[in-house]
Amino acid sequence: MGISNLIVNDAIKVEFKDIQFSEENKTTLTTFLKEFSHIEALSKYNLSVDNKILLYGHTGCGKTTTAKAIAKHLNKKIYSIDLSTIVSARLGETSKNVSEVFKKAALEKAVLFIDEFDYLGASRNDDKKDSAEMQRLVNTIIQLIDFYPNDALLIAATNYSDVIDTALLRRFQLKIKFELPTQIELDTYYTTLLKEFPKEFHQFHRRYNISFAEAKTILHQAIKKQIINNEEQKQALND
Numbered sequence: 001m002g003i004s005n006l007i008v009n010d011a012i013k014v015e016f017k018d019i020q021f022s023e024e025n026k027t028t029l030t031t032f033l034k035e036f037s038h039i040e041a042l043s044k045y046n047l048s049v050d051n052k053i054l055l056y057g058h059t060g061c062g063k064t065t066t067a068k069a070i071a072k073h074l075n076k077k078i079y080s081i082d083l084s085t086i087v088s089a090r091l092g093e094t095s096k097n098v099s100e101v102f103k104k105a106a107l108e109k110a111v112l113f114i115d116e117f118d119y120l121g122a123s124r125n126d127d128k129k130d131s132a133e134m135q136r137l138v139n140t141i142i143q144l145i146d147f148y149p150n151d152a153l154l155i156a157a158t159n160y161s162d163v164i165d166t167a168l169l170r171r172f173q174l175k176i177k178f179e180l181p182t183q184i185e186l187d188t189y190y191t192t193l194l195k196e197f198p199k200e201f202h203q204f205h206r207r208y209n210i211s212f213a214e215a216k217t218i219l220h221q222a223i224k225k226q227i228i229n230n231e232e233q234k235q236a237l238n239d
Contacts, residue, residue, distance in 0.1 A: 014065055014068040014069040014072055015069060015072065015073075016029075016069045016073060018069075019062055019065055019066060019069055020062070020181065020185055020188065020189045020192075020212055021062075021066075022179070022181075022185070025176055025177075025178070028174065028176055029066070029070070029176070032049075032050055032053070032174060033070070033073055033074070035049040035050060036049050036051070036074055036153070037074075039150070039151065043150075048150050049150060050173035050174050051148070051150055051151075051152065051153045051154065051173075052145060052148065052153075052154045052156075052171055052172045052173055052174070053153075053154070053155045053156070053172060053173070053174040053175075053176065054117070054155075054156050054157075054158070054161070054169070054172040054174070054175045054176070055067065055155060055156070055157045055158075055176050055178060056157070056158050056159070056160075056161035056175065056176070056177055056178065057159070057161075057177045057178035057179055058159070058178060058179055058180050058211060059159050059211065059213075060211030060212065060213030060214055061178035061179065061180065061181070061211045061212060061213070062178060062212055062213075063157040063178055064113070064115065064157060066176075066178075067080075067111065067113040067155045067157065068113075070111060070153070070155065071110075071111040071113075071153075074111070074153070076109065076110050076111045076153065077108055077110040077111065078110065078111040078112075078113055079101065079104065079105050079110055079111070079112050079113065080113045080114075080115065081098070081101055081112075081113070081114055081115070082115045082116050083114060083115065083116045083117060083119040083120050084115075084116040084119040085116075094120075094137060095136070095137050095140045098137075098140070098141065098144070099140065099144060102144045102148065105152055105154075106148060106149050106152050108152075109149070109151045109152045110152060110153075111152070111153045111154075111155060112148075112152070112153070112154050112155070113155045113156075113157070114154070114155070114156045114157070115156075115157050116157075116158065117156035117157060117158040117164065117168075118158040118159070118160040118161070118163050118164050120134075120137060120138060120141060138165055138167070138168065141168065142167055142168060142171065145168075145171040146171065156172070161175075180209060180210065180211060181211070181212060181215075183208045186206070186208055186210075186212075186215055187206070189212055189215055189216075190206055190215065190219060193215075193216060193219050194219070197223055200226075200230075201223045201226045201227065203226075204218075204219065204222035204223070204226075205222070
């Protein structure tokens with residue numbers, strides 16, 4: 001498996017203004033972006049920016065979208081790998097592949113986004129028969145993170161931070177939790193999405209205690225149903 005099979009250079013079209021954040025996460029990310037915008041000024045005082053971020057929490061709450069928005073805001077390329085899809089039966093090969101990805105992103109001062117980070121972050125004390133090999137792989141990743149350059153950015157995402165090795169977790173200066181949005185946050189999100197459609201389609205049953213991704217799907221399904229009903233009514237009148 002070559003490096004070309006592991007890297008996807010995503011077309012970045014995501015803006016921060018298009019993402020719904022909790023106030024806490026918005027503040028954390030705003031502070032982080034300001035640091036990266038003044039990296040040269042900080043370096044004069046031997047201060048490094050926080051360039052290793054772990055995004056964790058509920059699925060569908062914007063972790064991947066946030067990574068893309070960060071890359072766009074910083075005008076950097078983003079390279080994405082999903083660890084659950086690249087782990088080889090020969091873990092030594094996986095170490096080599098992951099090392100190549102880190103090297104490429106570092107040379108280009110890019111954003112490296114690692115999804116399903118928990119897949120390789122499980123405890124090195126795991127009782128699997130290949131635990132020794134997995135431990136060596138985790139150690140390789142720890143070294144890659146430690147030597148990742150200050151002017152590049154590493155973002156990892158997981159839905160299961162509790163299974164990640166603590167030695168890996170310590171490498172991330174920022175850990176940002178993504179939780180299910182509140183009713184107020186979802187209402188704001190629904191209202192924002194509805195602006196794209198005529199008011200005649202704005203009536204639908206709003207659901208709560210779900211992720212932003214689920215809310216978007218529900219809204220779009222409801223609007224599509226209304227549009228189709230309207231078209232069918234028009235067609236019936238013309239028949």
